[in-house]
Amino acid sequence: MHKINYARYIVLGMLSCGPTTGYEVKRFVKEFMSYIWDISYGQIYPTLSLLERQGCATMNEEKTGGGRPKKVYQITDQGLTELQAWLRGPETKEYELFLKLCFGSLLTPDELIPKLEAYRRKREEELPIMEEWLKTMESGPVMGPNTPYYLLLTKFGFDYFHLEKEWCSQSIETLKKLE
Amino acid sequence: MHKINYARYIVLGMLSCGPTTGYEVKRFVKEFMSYIWDISYGQIYPTLSLLERQGCATMNEEKTGGGRPKKVYQITDQGLTELQAWLRGPETKEYELFLKLCFGSLLTPDELIPKLEAYRRKREEELPIMEEWLKTMESGPVMGPNTPYYLLLTKFGFDYFHLEKEWCSQSIETLKKLE
DNA sequence: AACAACATGTAATAAGTTACATGATTGG
DNA sequence: CCAATCATGTAACTTATTACATGTTGTT
Numbered sequence: 001m002h003k004i005n006y007a008r009y010i011v012l013g014m015l016s017c018g019p020t021t022g023y024e025v026k027r028f029v030k031e032f033m034s035y036i037w038d039i040s041y042g043q044i045y046p047t048l049s050l051l052e053r054q055g056c057a058t059m060n061e062e063k064t065g066g067g068r069p070k071k072v073y074q075i076t077d078q079g080l081t082e083l084q085a086w087l088r089g090p091e092t093k094e095y096e097l098f099l100k101l102c103f104g105s106l107l108t109p110d111e112l113i114p115k116l117e118a119y120r121r122k123r124e125e126e127l128p129i130m131e132e133w134l135k136t137m138e139s140g141p142v143m144g145p146n147t148p149y150y151l152l153l154t155k156f157g158f159d160y161f162h163l164e165k166e167w168c169s170q171s172i173e174t175l176k177k178l179e
Numbered sequence: 180m181h182k183i184n185y186a187r188y189i190v191l192g193m194l195s196c197g198p199t200t201g202y203e204v205k206r207f208v209k210e211f212m213s214y215i216w217d218i219s220y221g222q223i224y225p226t227l228s229l230l231e232r233q234g235c236a237t238m239n240e241e242k243t244g245g246g247r248p249k250k251v252y253q254i255t256d257q258g259l260t261e262l263q264a265w266l267r268g269p270e271t272k273e274y275e276l277f278l279k280l281c282f283g284s285l286l287t288p289d290e291l292i293p294k295l296e297a298y299r300r301k302r303e304e305e306l307p308i309m310e311e312w313l314k315t316m317e318s319g320p321v322m323g324p325n326t327p328y329y330l331l332l333t334k335f336g337f338d339y340f341h342l343e344k345e346w347c348s349q350s351i352e353t354l355k356k357l358e
Numbered sequence: 359a360a361c362a363a364c365a366t367g368t369a370a371t372a373a374g375t376t377a378c379a380t381g382a383t384t385g386g
Numbered sequence: 387c388c389a390a391t392c393a394t395g396t397a398a399c400t401t402a403t404t405a406c407a408t409g410t411t412g413t414t
Contacts (some may be wrong), residue, residue: 003372003403017323023393032312032322032329035305035336040375045395068381068393098335104328126214133211143211144196148357149283150211152350156277156342157214163342167335178327182375182400202365219403224367247365247409 004093007043008051012083013103015057015075022048022071036098048073056082080106091115109175116175120168123161130158183272186222187230191262192282194236194254201227201250215277227252235261259285270294288354295354299347302340309337 014025022044029039048071051057056079062070075083087107091097097119104112133154141147193204201223208218227250230236235258241249254262266286270276276298283291312333320326 005373007373017325021393022395032333035309035340036332038374041395042375042377042397043373049395064382064393068395070393098332101328101332103325104331105324130214145284146196146282148353149280152283152346152353153215153277153280154211155349156346159342159346160339161214163335163338167331167338170334171331174327174331184401186401200365201367206364220367221369221403221405222401228367243365243410247367249365 004096006037006099007039007047009083009086009099010037010039011044011047011051012056012075012079012086013099015051015073016080016083016103016106019060019072019074021073033102036095051079055079091119109179113172113175116168116172120165120172123165123168127158127161127165130154130161134158183275185216185278186218186226188262188265188278189216189218190223190226190230191235191254191258192278194230194252195259195262195282195285198239198251198253200252212281215274230258234258270298288358292351292354295347295351299344299351302344302347306337306340306344309333309340313337 010029011025014020014028022041025044025048026039026041029037048057048059052059052073055076057073057075060072060074062072064070083103084106087100087103088111091100097115100107100115101112134151136142137147137151137154143150189208190204193199193207201220204223204227205218205220208216227236227238231238231252234255236252236254239251239253241251243249262282263285266279266282267290270279276294279286279294280291313330315321316326316330316333322329
């Protein structure tokens with residue numbers, strides 16, 4: 001099991017939306033994905049040139065008057081194939097599904113729905129376990145002086161899992177209508 | 180601005196709860212913090228021995244019959260001082276506050292409350308911005324074919340920020356009663 | 359007999375951050 | 387004229403993951 005390189009898929013995904021530059025990738029991620037993803041120039045630029053060397057993207061320089069020329073990257077068939085293989089493959093990390101959803105139009109709703117169902121099922125299994133923890137913590141200082149603080153966090157975790165579960169259900173319904 | 184080493188503070192925090200071993204740290208994090216934190220043995224054991232070398236912890240070997248002896252680590256005054264300095268200091272990363280809360284008993288409620296208030300304020304400022312995005316995305320395919328998928332994610336983000344905001348308010352009230 | 363849990367650790371590798379370096383253009 | 391934004395990139399560093407290595411004890 002190898003590590004997943006989020007940066008690579010963020011960049012590849014952005015490229016799949018149309019020709020773009022490193023600067024624009026950063027802007028987009030900051031503006032519309034900042035509450036869940038981040039990416040730094042130190043990842044973007046090396047990733048972009050690696051992608052080019054590997055045949056996943058092509059580059060065109062655009063002269064902009066006096067300034068530094070823009071480097072506009074475009075995804076290739078090979079890049080698209082790799083992106084789709086990742087999108088279709090299994091999620092190995094928490095939240096990987098959220099990133100995949102950003103490029104959801106590259107899959108059909110019925111490829112996405114089972115993934116959302118699996119995610120929901122996982123949360124459904126975890127919720128009663130968290131409820132147990134809550135009861136344990138409420139019944140006594142089982143975790144020493146930090147118990148009241150863990151309790152706050154666990155309450156948050158419980159509500160958070162519940163939110164994810166509900167969101168999955170709603171999203172599944174929305175995707176079914178899109179089909 | 181330097182990177183924060185979560186692993187170091189997770190281990191230091193666990194040590195502040197009483198003498199413990201690397202194996203136990205892993206177990207605890209997995210059992211009670213897994214929905215938000217993770218830590219691997221590849222981080223735990225080197226961190227533990229670094230902490231010892233730096234005078235933040237002391238180690239005692241406990242022979243357990245035939246098996247490999249347990250290495251029980253205990254936090255020192257220096258380690259506690261470092262932990263508290265971090266707890267009192269500013270949060271530089273998203274979710275750092277959640278980790279600090281795990282060891283909340285080392286601070287007074289009125290040291291924690293302003294931190295929660297600041298976090299809530301941040302979310303209160305971001306919520307109307309996300310509401311704007313939602314309107315923008317609902318009014319047309321502003322982000323190409325991925326728009327319906329971004330919309331799902333942004334809805335989640337909005338509800339999530341709302342949840343965090345509400346949780347802050349409830350936690351602040353709980354902490355006020357603890358005072 | 360097999361398997362999970364207890365228990366510690368290292369080496370190779372990968373992923374991500376920060377600080378730095380450079381310079382044009384646009385708006386107030 | 388100053389600050390922000392546009393625009394690209396590198397080097398040093400830190401942080402984290404994975405796979406491997408080893409062996410015991412308790413449970414089924």
